[in-house]
Amino acid sequence: MGRLLAGGVVALLLAVCSVACSLIPLRPATSPSDSGDSHWLVSRLTAVVAAGDRAGYDALFTGDADAGIRGWIWTNLRLFPGVNFSTDSAGNLVAAWRSDLDSLPIKNRVGSISCVDATGCRVTDLGPQPGVVAPIWAVQPLQVARQGTVQVLAPVSGAGLVGWMSAAQAAQKTLAGLPLGQLKDNWDGNAVVEFPVDANAFAQRFGETSPAAYVNIGAITQLQAQFRDPGQGSVAWTKFTAHVVVNPMTTGGLTQDQQVFLLTHELVHVATSAWPIAAGATWVSEGLAESVAMDAVAGEGAKDWTSAKAACTATGLAVPGDDEYTSGDAKLQTAAYAVGGALVGLVRRHMGDAANDALLALRQGKPADGVDLATWALAWCKKSGE
Secondary structure, X not given: OEEEOOXXXXXXXXXXXXXXXXXXXXXXXXXXXXXXXXXXXXXXXXXXHHHOOHHHHHOOEOOOOOOOOHHHHHHHHOOOOOOEEEEOOOOOEEEEEOOOOOOOOEXXXXXXEEEOOOOOEEEEEEXXXXXXXXXXXXXXXXXXXXXXXEEEXXXXXXXXXXXXXXHHHHHHHHHHOOOOHHHHOOOOOOEEEEOOOOHHHHHHHOOOOOOHHHOOEEEEEEEEEEEOOHHHOOOOOOEEEEEEEEOOOOOOOOOHHHHHHHHXXXXXXXXXXXXXXXXXXXXXXXXXXXXXXXXXXXHHHHHHHHHHHHOOEOOEOOOOOHHHHOOXXXXXXXXXXXXXXXHHHHHHHHHHHHHHHHHHHHHXXXXXXXXXXHHHHHHHHHOOOO
């Protein structure tokens, strides 16, 4: 899930790599024919992108070569190490792609094809599809930057994302060194962060016609591909690809500490994406992400402890319901994150190394031996100066 925030529009600039650095000498693709059925079309599209054959790419579309967003999508596609096109059961155009740091390829529906006859198929649409999650490369021109185990997919027009890269590296370092037991056993240690350029791009990224549902959200961690080894006999995904998508509507005014706090929270979600979240256990997932961020950025974490203290009653702290994290009420959401973070923080404080197994059980809706939230929360609420 995502982290609640408020702010403005994000701007970004990364010096490591840009669209320009992808323009290397490329050989043209070859094909035994210039037309065919839908299978020929998707194979040919895959081949011309891999070979850097722009003329061959343009020839596979109806209309003018530079129509719509086709030109910058071409440039974006050249930024990734292999994009394979296919069709789904309804005949829609599908792309399987991955960033340098993704464990598994991501599949997205990205367009339509039309066939006037058995040998006359062409692409009629390439870009975001209504109601369908879109890849970031289909919604805006991109630059791709990587430093170690962190990769950022950012707008080419950005002018201030060096700080975000620094924040992402700090968050990744925290997670890499954090002993979370089985909770992060299947994480590959990599972090991929996406930055939609504006509210419209953010909405398109999630298949929405409007960004209205996200006006209180700072970022969203999205599980985009997963694989379970049947030989493991576990409920967890053995491999997965998850990206953090930062909301440009709410994050433009964040300080460096707030950026680190947000990305630390989200990378906890990335690191623990192998495990499902049972109904009623959202507080465990969000609470762990918040608790780790609270520890990592003490100044920001203190605000959560204060907010949680304000939620204390005569009986302690009430466990937030799933709906409180998605209510759309900013105050209710803020309190839910703070209380969840405080409760998980109490579990970690009282149980030490055993907390990870307890939190994993709770995340799956199972009982956790040794957890006494009611007593711990009541005692904490009665203390002063904490």
